[in-house]
Amino acid sequence: MHPHPAFRWEDRPAIRDLVRDIGFGALFAATPDGPRVAHVPVVWLGDDTLGFHLARGNGLARHLDGATALFNLQGLDAYVSPDWYGAGPDEVPTWNYVAVELEGQVTRTDEDGLVAILDAISHEQERRLAPKPEWTLAKVDPARTAKLLTAIIGYRLEIRAWRGTRKLGQNKPDAARLAAADALAARGSDRIAALMRGAK
Template sequence: MHPHPAFRWEDRPAIRDLVRDIGFGALFAATPDGPCVAHVPVVWLDDDTLAFHVSRGNRIAKHLDGATALFSLQGPDAYVSPDWYGLGPDEVSTWNYVAVELEGNVSRMDDAGLLEHLDALAHEQERRLAPKPEWKRDKVDPAKIARMLTAITGYRLQVRAWRGTLKLGQNKPDAARLAAADALEAQGRRAMAALMQGAK
């Protein structure tokens, strides 16, 4: 994560919300086969436990149970031109971004836990599609679900280290940061612009 203390983000409820809102990231683990990464959808089981699943054929799968892993998620990001600050010729370009790293111990789920995870994941995403009626697993032939469960493995990540970065130009004077945010908004980068406008 970014070493500058102005960009350190330690608001766990806000980090949880970002992970919930995006719901997808990269899970890294060191293995005897070398470093591995899997791109996974996630859902919170409780305040400190993420659930995810991977294909059993994924080379990371056989190494996860009992491993220490790192889940990384990226939020909005944008290039920032030094011209936008209005501070003169000695400014340089940068990239503003939001990122989260969650480190912890991984444990494998049984089939019942995997089904609960899949149901929770579908519910979390389906509720965002309202007024569309929510898709539920009971619409699918149980035999097909049983076959699907032989192809994936579910895991829990018990988070023990939280690292967040909010790099939003907090190291610049307010007027310069807001000018850059206005320029980003004009470029259509509204998510980053809104974050910069609300930065402290």
């Protein structure tokens, strides 16, 4: 879906928070074998840098170092029936969603960088499981860790272009947008309904 200018989302701190909260998305890049995608956990290594890792055998792995790649993160989404707007018969179905595209150059890390990425990803996810004691890589037998590190490669994505989209009915009259939000909430889609209610 081509984003309408009304749906453009340029709030970088909020985009960073969404990427941090979800922590998983799709990385796309061109290869000599055609376009490829890998589904990757990610973590912020700085304001404009994402860290991630791939299995060494992944079809993208050998082509990424120095390449331009696009990381896509899909947030909340929901189908919106035209009947919910209460605006007459000329409305059509649509899909509301929140999404982020981050484009930049990929650099392969050394082993220390890979370990730092693994530690950061597990820390970010494990802290959410409190009061469970946090799992760390230090709990793994060193021989097992050494074997693991030969099977994966760490990367940094230095972001050069940020493209955020929040398509939440901002192009509709307030009454129609709020009516659709109420209909979604009644069907259990409370989170996207709340975003629609706050959309301007």
